[in-house]
Amino acid sequence: MNYDLTDAQKALQSSMRSVARDIVEVPEEAGAGTLKKNMEIIAGIDYPSLILGEDIVGYCVAGEELAKICPSTFFSAMSSAAAFGLPVRRFGTEEQKKRYLDPILAGEGFGALAVTEATAGSDVAGITTTARRTDEGRWVLNGAKSFVTNAPAAGAFLVLAWTDKEAGKEKGLTFFLIDRQARGVNITEPGEMMGLRGVEIAELQFSECEIGPDAVLGKSGDGSGQLISIMPLIWISVALLALGIGISCMENSVFYARSRTAFGKPIGYFEGVGAKLAIMFTMIDLGRMIIHRAAWGMEQRQSEAAILAACAKLFTSESVNKIADLAMQIHAGHGYVKGSKVERLYRDARAAEILYGTSEMLRAYIAEDSLSRFSPEQNMMPDKEARVLFA
């Protein structure tokens, strides 16, 4: 049993740390230019390829460093390379990969995954975007997507639509790769979020948007399975976002607790502050471990990897909300004013429990794994139990 990073992984960590100095946190207004620059910098050290690569622990190690410096850049990169890029890599044709993945790997542009709609988020089957087949075998999309990350600057969208309502969600949903310039595509005014304000989002509207048969990702009806298959990497990514924001909160808090004095000593020496620092550290330390465990599990193709990824996302996202709250309290007035680092982090943190799977959905998913093992039908014998629940 070994918890250490390999030399290669340590090198990836150093690599990201070395460009960390050049990465400027995307400002909360008019940040597109800075974001673009940051994306170029990280492409320079092959970070997009790392997101999609075999060394998932390596991705975690480098990703943590990036998320610490600029959560918005981390999230934009992840939404592009992982949420959009992974399905293309896994299920796309060679032409699709060349056309849609190569620019992302080169740091020249964004992709955007478009699944959620105004009236359907957690319940993916509740989406109403449809794609009907024409006589010539082309597809016509109608519908609208909400909260599409990277939409304003994205060159292409990966859109989930119903191709066969009767077949139900297992067989009736399909992903389509749609160019920004395609006719019938309309990107509306960018949305403004409470936090992660360096990330750009917008609504997408499809109005008799006609696309060719080569726009289908994989086969018609594969959409549900494809989406499920990418979730573990997405959850690990959101966990890294949460971890990075948490680390930033903690580092700021430790610095403040050491330098701010009251009643004759640095405030960190009062338990009211010191205990909060300890709690932050604990959550971050344990959060990192569960992320790495999930990542390693994915590398090893363990059957429990998906559950571990869900645990990692749940644990770190809930933790970061608590951490940000503690950091705000430690900074007190200095944390509450606009322009302070902690004030921004507090708002950034709040997204983690919502993005790519709410805590509520994750709990249901995680619980199902245990509940299904101990159903009355299973009638578990003691020796089987021993194998089921450990290592």
Added chain:
Amino acid sequence: MDFALNEEQRIFRETIYRFAREQIAPLCEEADLKGEFSFEIWRKMAEIGLLGLPYPEKYGGSGADFVMCCLAGEAMGHALVDGGHTLAWGAHTYLCGADILLHGTEEQKTKYLPRMATGEWIGCMALTEPSCGSDAGALLTRALKKGDRYILNGSKTFITNAPIADVFVVFATLDRAKKHKGITAFIVEKGTPGLSTGRPMHKMGCRCSTTSEVFLEDCEIPIENCLGGEYNGWNIALGGVEWDRSILLSPSLGGAMATIGMCSRYANERWAFGHPIRDFQSIQNRIADMRVFLEVSKLAVYRVAASKDSGLKLNPLLAAVNKMYIGDRGFEINSCAVDLFGGYGYIHEFPVERGMRDAKLGQLGGGTSDIMRMIVARALLG
């Protein structure tokens, strides 16, 4: 990076689990109800080699490493052996015995360890006093050196195994002016004039472990009974926390596995409002929380174990993290399990009832959660 167990570790864990489940666990419910230590259970633990697990073979042990010891604890917890007997084992084998193993002379090791490995002699470690627990460095028990003897005076409290112990590792100070640097460890044997124990205390949980005060009244011991050298006691005591924050936490981890199983099964079988209660989110939420706790605490425990096995010194920061999380969150999780069972969770026949009472100790025994936070905070502040 590698989180997998090898074949030997798997087989070992399964063996302990099976044995504990079949031979030991069935005795625990009644023992806990009576609040009595079971010598039958003790003998069985000896039989499967648990009592001398980490000791080298020449002292009657199995030479097991940290990971194996944690696996054994985990298996016992998973098998639903009660917290009292696992605590008694922990205090005996690790808190007492390992102190002798790591710091004893060859004579001391040869004299005490083999009989502790068989369980013939029971050991305890006496550090805490009525007026100092967290502030152990300020202990008051005095040791006076007189010729070829030490004379000990003072009292200890909350000492696990004391009422039934044959071997006492006692911490006393040779020089109060030196504060914690005056502390020295001594071995005192049962029957030594001046050594006595108080009435066993009735505890909220871990009821099968016997706990009492230890009184030293002009207790004279030979000079050979100094353990680890004069003025070295504080280092020995700190070293002992390694066990508290890894191996002694492993039964809690195993317990969480059993708890998830029991809760999942109950949630499938119990109906309300036309549904098995597993259909309700409030029930699912608790099970999910237990699973997260299980996965995180497993990583925490084995990180320390793996690190120790690779020869590294224990990182006190990470050890404190372990204790804090497993103690605090562990109690919350066990309380959630009682919630899930509703009224049945409040009844002794249902193991989750005992689980919650036992789990409370994790927040205060072997270092309180407040102290863990203080340790981490001080490390961060520099």
